[in-house]
Every structure is written in C-alpha cells, then in structure tokens.
Amino acid sequence: MADHRFLGRAVLPAVEALQLLAGEVKREWGLDVSQADTVEFLRFLDLPQTPAADVIVEMEWRGERILTRLCSTTGSRSGAMTRKLEQVRAAFGPDEGAPIPPQDFVVPGSGATLSVRPEDIYREAVPFGPAFRNIIGPAHLTADGASARVHAREIESLPGPSGSPFPLDAAFQLACLWGQRFRGLVGFPVGFARRRIFRLTESGRDYQAWVSAGRPEGDDLLFDLRLLDQDGRVMEAMEGLRMKDISRGRLKPPDWLIGEQAVAHLARLEDRGSAFPVSQAGGTFRGQGEDRKLG
Numbered sequence: 001m002a003d004h005r006f007l008g009r010a011v012l013p014a015v016e017a018l019q020l021l022a023g024e025v026k027r028e029w030g031l032d033v034s035q036a037d038t039v040e041f042l043r044f045l046d047l048p049q050t051p052a053a054d055v056i057v058e059m060e061w062r063g064e065r066i067l068t069r070l071c072s073t074t075g076s077r078s079g080a081m082t083r084k085l086e087q088v089r090a091a092f093g094p095d096e097g098a099p100i101p102p103q104d105f106v107v108p109g110s111g112a113t114l115s116v117r118p119e120d121i122y123r124e125a126v127p128f129g130p131a132f133r134n135i136i137g138p139a140h141l142t143a144d145g146a147s148a149r150v151h152a153r154e155i156e157s158l159p160g161p162s163g164s165p166f167p168l169d170a171a172f173q174l175a176c177l178w179g180q181r182f183r184g185l186v187g188f189p190v191g192f193a194r195r196r197i198f199r200l201t202e203s204g205r206d207y208q209a210w211v212s213a214g215r216p217e218g219d220d221l222l223f224d225l226r227l228l229d230q231d232g233r234v235m236e237a238m239e240g241l242r243m244k245d246i247s248r249g250r251l252k253p254p255d256w257l258i259g260e261q262a263v264a265h266l267a268r269l270e271d272r273g274s275a276f277p278v279s280q281a282g283g284t285f286r287g288q289g290e291d292r293k294l295g
Contacts, residue, residue, distance in 0.1 A: 013132070014041050014172065014189045015165035017088040021068040024057045025092045026161045031066060032094035033161050034198075039090040040191040056084065065093035095196055101226065101237045114141045114181065116257075124254040125180055126173045131155070134170040136206065139177055146178045146211045150227075154203045163200035167227050168236070171209040175223045175243055179214055180253035185245050187214075187221055193240030201227065201235055220244045 022033040058069040070088040115138040116125075122133045137149030150171065152164035172189050179185040201207060208228040214221030223241040226234055245251070 012087075013165070013169055014088075015169045017041065017070055018090065018195075019160040019162055019165050020055075021057060021070055021088065021090050022092055022161045025059065025066050025068060028059060029066060031092065033092045034095045034196065035093055036192075036195045037065065037091045037093075038191075038193065039088070039195070041088055041189055042086055055087075062091060065091045067091050095198075098196075100198055100234050112142075115139070116141065116177070121173070121177065125177055125257055128173075132166075132169060132173075134166045135173060135209075139174060141178055141181045143182060143213060145213050146174050148174050148209050150174075150207050150209045152201050152203050152205050152207065162197060163235075164203050164205075167201045167207045167209065168238075171211060171225045171227060171238075172241070172243075174209050174211045175214065175221075175225065175241060177257075178211060178223070179221050179243055180257050183214060183216075183221060184253055184258055185221065185243070186247060186251040186253055187243030188246050189241060190220070190244045190246065191242045192238055195236065195238045197236045199229070199233065199235045206230065207235060214243065217242075 018036065018039070022036070025031050025033050054073050056071040056073065058071060060067050068090050069086055071084050071086050074083050074085060117138055118133065118135050121135055121139060122128065131153065134151045134153055135148045136151045139146060139148040148170070150167045153166045175189075176187050179187040207230075210226045210228065212224040214223050216222075221243045223238075223243065225238045225241060227236050229235055
C-alpha cells in the first residue's frame with residue numbers, strides 16, 4: 001500500500017476501501033455485492049507506519065441495499081478526546097438486472113491519438129510506486145476517450161469479493177491521464193454513481209480498460225468506464241466516475257502531455273524511435289507487439 005501516495009503521503013487506495021466495505025457486507029450479511037451505488041470518497045485515509053490502521057465500518061439497511069461508511073478515529077494530543085472522521089460512503093446490493101452495457105462505447109473521433117508508454121506515464125504523469133503501475137500497454141488518448149491494457153497484479157491475500165482491485169485502479173489512472181491531456185486537470189476519484197460487476201477480475205490476468213471522454217460538471221470531470229477480458233466480454237462497468245483536483249492546483253500535468261505540446265513531444269520521440277506513434281483516428285494503435293485497427 002505504501003506505493004499509493006498523494007503529495008508524499010501513503011494513503012489507502014479508493015479501490016481497497018471499496019474492497020474492505022464490500023467484504024464486511026459479505027461477511028456480516030451474506031449479501032451479493034456485485035453493485036455499488038452513490039459512492040463518495042470523502043477524504044484520504046493516511047496509512048500508518050504500522051501494518052494496521054484504526055478504522056471503523058458502519059452498516060445499515062436502506063431499502064434493499066446496505067449503506068456502509070468507512071470511518072477513522074483521531075485523538076487529541078493529550079488523549080482526552082477522540083473524533084470520528086468519515087472517509088468513504090457506499091451502498092451495496094445485488095445487480096438490478098439491467099442489460100449488460102455495450103463494450104464499444106468509446107468511439108475514436110477525427111483528432112489525433114496519443115499513445116503513451118507506461119514508463120512515461122509512471123515517471124511523471126501518475127508517479128505511483130511499482131505495485132500500482134498496472135497500465136502495461138500504451139495508453140491511447142483521443143478527444144473521445146481512452147483505452148489501455150491493464151494487469152491484475154498477483155499479491156498475497158488478494159483479490160476480495162469484488163475481484164482484483166488493480167484493473168479498476170488502472171482504469172482510474174487512465175481517466176486521470178485523459179483529464180491531464182484534454183483539460184489540464186490532475187484528477188483523483190472522489191466518487192461514482194454506479195459500479196456493476198458481471199464477472200470477477202482475476203489476479204495474474206490482463207484486461208482492456210476503456211474510459212469515455214470526461215464531461216465537465218462544476219470543478220469535476222465525469223467519466224464512464226468498462227473493463228473487458230481478452231475475449232471482449234464486459235467484466236464490469238462504471239457510470240459517473242467523478243474525478244477532481246483535490247491537490248488544489250499543487251499537482252500539474254507534465255508539459256509534454258497537455259494539448260498540442262503533447263502531439264509535438266510524442267512526435268519528436270517517435271522520430272527518435274523512443275515512443276509509440278502519434279496516429280490519426282481510423283489508423284492503427286501499435287504497441288508491444290500488437291496492432292489494433294480503428295475505424
């Protein structure tokens with residue numbers, strides 16, 4: 001977990017908070033947790049130097065779903081007072097049975113496609129440690145959305161009741177990249193409207209992450225995303241992922257990723273043979289030994 005950091009602090013990843021809450025619902029009530037609704041990541045939970053963090057999980061029935069809250073406790077220096085802080089809020093329950101969404105909801109437009117190597121992503125744009133570097137193929141960014149191959153890292157004690165958390169975390173990173181490229185915003189997930197899990201992601205496997213273009217709403221960007229397996233089956237879908245600049249401008253995208261500077265930078269690298277190509281939509285995504293035809 002120490003590889004997941006915000007402004008130098010080790011913090012609990014949003015995907016792990018979801019896993020923890022879903023696990024408690026499953027353990028306490030035996031409930032199907034394949035759908036999560038009205039999720040809010042209210043604040044980061046700092047991870048202590050010791051292995052265990054002091055957290056509380058609260059649960060209550062709301063209709064046919066269970067509302068959960070992940071809370072932390074903090075004490076005064078004297079130890080005379082203790083305060084409870086709500087970190088994450090989420091409702092869980094069985095899938096409502098709506099049709100599985102289409103897998104091809106990201107349609108390339110007429111603009112340029114930037115294909116950015118994972119090493120470039122994790123060096124500057126998303127500087128997480130090795131455990132959270134799970135975009136393993138080039139990230140393809142267009143004005144209409146983004147896609148990348150992602151990996152479910154194998155770590156002891158994972159996955160939990162929602163499958164491996166790493167592909168979804170990598171999809172969040174892909175949304176962050178899109179926001180940096182097209183809006184100049186370094187966004188972090190602060191909530192989402194709905195997540196539906198159709199098949200559990202499995203440790204050790206690769207998946208394809210697709211992210212829609214971000215829709216501005218106030219200071220936030222809203223995204224939809226899909227995770228697909230290698231046969232093109234939808235593993236899970238998320239609507240209304242909310243990304244926000246919670247650094248209040250302290251984090252900035254690298255210059256080479258923003259707007260036309262990105263096109264020029266990647267073109268220079270391509271000329272030197274050190275980057276994946278800048279192509280036009282309707283052309284070919286190339287990277288790591290594979291070609292993917294668009295349009």
